[in-house]
Amino acid sequence: MTTRPRGRGWSGVVAALLGGLLLVTGCSGSGEAEEPNDDPGASSSPKPAAVEIRIAPEDGANGVATSGELAVTAEGGTLTEVTVSDADGRAVPGELAEDGGSWEPNEHLANAARYTVEAVGENPEGQERTRSSSFRTVAADATFGTNWNIPDGSEVGVGMILSLTFDTPIENTAAVRDAVEITTEPAVEVAGHWFGNQRLDFRPEEYWEPGTEVEVSLRLRGVEGADDVYGTLRENVSFTVGRSQISTVDAADMSMKVVRDGERVRTIPVTTGAPGYETWNGRMVITEQLVETRMDGATVGYEGEYDIPDVPHAMRLSDSGTFIHGNYWAGQSTFGSANVSHGCIGLYDVQGAYDDSTPAAWFFEHSLIGDVVEVVNSNDDVIAPDNGLGGWNMDWSQWGAGQ
Numbered sequence: 001m002t003t004r005p006r007g008r009g010w011s012g013v014v015a016a017l018l019g020g021l022l023l024v025t026g027c028s029g030s031g032e033a034e035e036p037n038d039d040p041g042a043s044s045s046p047k048p049a050a051v052e053i054r055i056a057p058e059d060g061a062n063g064v065a066t067s068g069e070l071a072v073t074a075e076g077g078t079l080t081e082v083t084v085s086d087a088d089g090r091a092v093p094g095e096l097a098e099d100g101g102s103w104e105p106n107e108h109l110a111n112a113a114r115y116t117v118e119a120v121g122e123n124p125e126g127q128e129r130t131r132s133s134s135f136r137t138v139a140a141d142a143t144f145g146t147n148w149n150i151p152d153g154s155e156v157g158v159g160m161i162l163s164l165t166f167d168t169p170i171e172n173t174a175a176v177r178d179a180v181e182i183t184t185e186p187a188v189e190v191a192g193h194w195f196g197n198q199r200l201d202f203r204p205e206e207y208w209e210p211g212t213e214v215e216v217s218l219r220l221r222g223v224e225g226a227d228d229v230y231g232t233l234r235e236n237v238s239f240t241v242g243r244s245q246i247s248t249v250d251a252a253d254m255s256m257k258v259v260r261d262g263e264r265v266r267t268i269p270v271t272t273g274a275p276g277y278e279t280w281n282g283r284m285v286i287t288e289q290l291v292e293t294r295m296d297g298a299t300v301g302y303e304g305e306y307d308i309p310d311v312p313h314a315m316r317l318s319d320s321g322t323f324i325h326g327n328y329w330a331g332q333s334t335f336g337s338a339n340v341s342h343g344c345i346g347l348y349d350v351q352g353a354y355d356d357s358t359p360a361a362w363f364f365e366h367s368l369i370g371d372v373v374e375v376v377n378s379n380d381d382v383i384a385p386d387n388g389l390g391g392w393n394m395d396w397s398q399w400g401a402g403q
Contacts, residue, residue: 050129051077051121059133066111066137066222066230072103077123079103087114108179108222111230112139141228144168146220149287154239158207158246159285160370161389162216169197171226176200179231181217188212193399195386205396207372208241210261245371247363249324249345251279251378254336256345258363268359269336271327272378273343280322280343280383283374283392286367288316291353295323302342312353313364317345317373318388324373326353326360335359345373 052075057064064070072082078100084092092115094105100121109115117133145167150156162182170176173194180202182190188204195201208214215238220231249256251272258266273279293314297305300321312326326349330340335348349360356365372392385394 048123048125048127049076050127051075051123053079053119053121053129053131055117055119055131055133057133057135059135061135063138064109064135066109066224067105070105070109070115070117072117072119074101074121077121077129079119079121080128081118081120083118085116086110107219107234109137110222111137111143113137137222140230142168143230143232144170144225146218146231146233148216148218148237150216150237150239152237152239155242155368156239157286157368157370157372158210158241158244159283159372159389159392160208160239160241161285161391162202163389164200164202164218166198166200166225168229169226170200171197172224173197173200175223176220176225176231179219179223181219183215183217185213191400193391193394199386201386201389201391203391203399207244207246207392210241210244212241214239214241241370242368245367247371247373249279249373249375251281251339251375253377254339256347256363256373258366260366266362268347268363271330271335271341271346272339272375273380274340275379277342278339278380279341279345279375279378280318280380280387281375281378282382282390283372284317284322284383285389285392286315286317286324286369286371286373287388289364289367289369290314290316291364295325297342300342306342310351310353312349312351313347313358313360315364315367316388318383318390320387322383322388324363326350326358326364345375 054073056071057069072079079096082094082096082103084094084105092105092109093107094103096103114134114136119131120128122128147165149163150160177192177200182202184190186209190202190204192200192202218233218235218237221234223231225231243261245258245260247256247258249270249272254270254272256268256270257264292310292312294309295311296307297303312328314323314325316323322343324345327346328349328351330346332348334340347360347363349358355361382393383390385391
């Protein structure tokens with residue numbers, strides 16, 4: 001029979017075809033054809049865009065200006081932290097905008113210094129991103145020095161004026177003035193006034209309130225005072241205003257009324273400038289206290305007229321040589337009855353400054369640097385506002401105009 005082998009061959013073919021069909025359907029994962037999925041909810045969401053952080057100046061920059069160039073900004077999110085530090089790890093204070101979109105320093109950078117910037121931001125979904133950069137600031141061709149007249153931690157009188165002096169002329173006066181920040185408790189407006197281009201004084205409109213706490217931030221480092229001339233000072237100074245003491249000298253009746261915290265505590269006989277040597281009128285401030293000092297007329301234009309090596313209880317009122325001081329060489333009866341000085345205000349005293357009971361000793365011991373001594377009824381002009389701390393003799397509107 002020839003049919004058996006033939007039938008066995010066809011069954012093998014059929015089996016092979018069936019096996020191939022099974023292999024095809026097995027690869028599809030289903031016995032049914034897949035339909036296209038049009039459901040958008042089943043597709044994956046796009047990845048949120050990261051916040052973009054920009055730092056100026058660019059990484060590696062050199063010769064960067066000490067102000068106006070450093071800034072950090074964010075797009076597509078907000079800044080959460082910005083740290084700028086110098087090579088010694090000292091942080092640069094700055095301010096983050098309320099919307100978190102930018103950061104800027106709030107003081108000048110130092111010259112010829114390397115700074116590192118680390119900025120962190122996040123997008124609306126909270127995804128963080130960090131960027132860093134470094135740069136070097138411009139070197140200074142020259143620098144200017146700054147001195148000030150109130151030692152840190154001092155207690156001063158209500159007439160004290162903060163006076164800054166510079167060892168080179170300042171051209172960018174507004175920039176230098178703005179680099180001095182004064183805060184007070186209780187709050188009071190304090191304004192600066194330039195006398196020429198090397199002296200800047202600060203005061204409130206009226207005398208300080210007793211007990212006022214004053215904080216001064218001197219941020220002159222990196223400030224360009226003139227072309228390529230930069231400041232170097234970065235320091236904090238604080239002082240406290242003590243009790244109020246205002247003493248009024250009447251040159252006509254030769255007396256001084258001492259008023260402390262609104263109450264008269266003593267009236268002292270005095271002698272003021274003789275005819276031709278009259279004492280300045282106006283409000284003056286005690287700037288120096290010396291138990292004894294030499295007074296030589298040659299230093300103030302009175303060559304050979306006097307040279308006293310041991311003037312007791314002397315307190316400076318002007319740069320031009322006006323003092324209120326003890327006087328032992330005039331008879332006690334002179335005080336309150338005759339004006340015999342070369343422009344100073346004299347109070348009875350003894351040679352050697354040893355007697356604490358004299359009027360001059362009493363006034364010396366009860367005075368502070370910054371106390372006010374006002375002279376009235378003298379046959380002379382009002383003292384110039386820049387002669388000593390005479391700024392109280394300038395109207396407030398003029399004072400503010402000299403910024």
